[in-house]
Amino acid sequence: MATGTIEKQYVEPKITIVGAGPGDPDLISIKGVKALKTADVILYDALVDETLLSYAPQQSIKVFVGNPSGDENFSQDVVNQLMVDYALNFGHVVRLKGGDLFVFGRGYEEIAYAESYSIQATIVPGISSAISVPGLQGIPVTQRGISESLWILSGTDSNGRLSEELTTAAQSRATVIVLLGYEKLSQIVEIYQQAGKGKLPAAVIQNGSMANEKIAIGLVNTIAETAEEKQIDGTQPVLLIFGQAVALHQDFQSIRRFFDQLECVDCY
Structure with a gap:
């Protein structure tokens, strides 16, 4: 024993x-x-x-x-x-x-x-999607003479409500990155429109940096519809970008030319 x-x-x-x-x-x-x-x-x-x-x-x-x-x-x-x-x-x-x-x-x-x-x-530390995902798409979150400051916001507060800080951010000239906010996109668009920025360049990126990445490029007035057309559904991580820096994306100029050809003042 x-x-x-x-x-x-x-x-x-x-x-x-x-x-x-x-x-x-x-x-x-x-x-x-x-x-x-x-x-x-x-x-x-x-x-x-x-x-x-x-x-x-x-x-x-x-x-x-x-x-x-x-x-x-x-x-x-x-x-x-x-x-x-x-x-x-x-x-x-x-x-x-x-x-x-x-x-x-x-x-x-x-x-x-x-x-x-x-x-x-x-x-x-890890590389934050807030800076790297736009960068991988050729969108600099800051660029001299275009955007010299950056806001990184959560789309919702701890209670799931739309972040009150978005209203202040929309008044600025900064590039605004919104995480955890795709479900509130229509409300965020309204905030920018109320600030007179319906023609501001905007982007939505889902699964940034990954093989199944999806991206929608447009303007505040059209970004929700464009994201839907690109089959961005919010079931995977989504990042929203608002600001003039989005206009530096390679696809943006063709979008602007399209609206100019329509001669539609309210389109962008």
């Missing part, structure tokens, strides 16, 4: 929160890849390309913590607790998130929760 006790091997809890970028798996940072290669556990969300998991050790635990709307199994509180529990029991947890941690990524909440358990969280 065996005697004695089996001691549980101590693991040093460690958490690394990694921004995976806008969607294209090649846009993750080298530092992010290095973190994945040493992970014992990976918690990854719905905006992460799963090919990135191949960087992790084969024996590592991969846990999907996507965020379907209304599903309590993937609430932020649940994800926070999973992150800590896995770190305490297995060691190095990589929390892999789409985009950048601090641009509507709730990264600070996860860092604060980890530190409440005296687990230090290392931060690996």
Whole structure:
């Protein structure tokens, strides 16, 4: 009969929160890849390309913590607790998130929760879709003489209502990037029209940087209809862009010539 006790091997809890970028798996940072290669556990969300998991050790635990709307199994509180529990029991947890941690990524909440358990969280920034997705389309979010400031807004507030800051943003000359706002596009268009900016260039991009990317280019007055024509449905990540910088997109001049040929003053 065996005697004695089996001691549980101590693991040093460690958490690394990694921004995976806008969607294209090649846009993750080298530092992010290095973190994945040493992970014992990976918690990854719905905006992460799963090919990135191949960087992790084969024996590592991969846990999907996507965020379907209304599903309590993937609430932020649940994800926070999973992150800590896995770190305490297995060691190095990589929390892999789409985009950048601090641009509507709730990264600070996860860092604060980890530190409440005296687990230090290392931060690996990611490329934000707010800047990179327009850039990949040849739309500079700032351009000397055209747009010298940038607003990045959520389309809705924490209660799901249209963000009040959109009214102020529409009055500015800045390039305005709206995330999490496609369902409110018609209301956002009305705000710009009320500001006398129905002819302002606008764009809608779905699945930016990915193979199934869709883009609609037009003007405030027509952008909702153009997005529908391009079969942008909002079931995947969508980014809205308003501002003169959109006119630098290669397709914009042909759009403007089309309206000029119609001699339709109210079209744009």
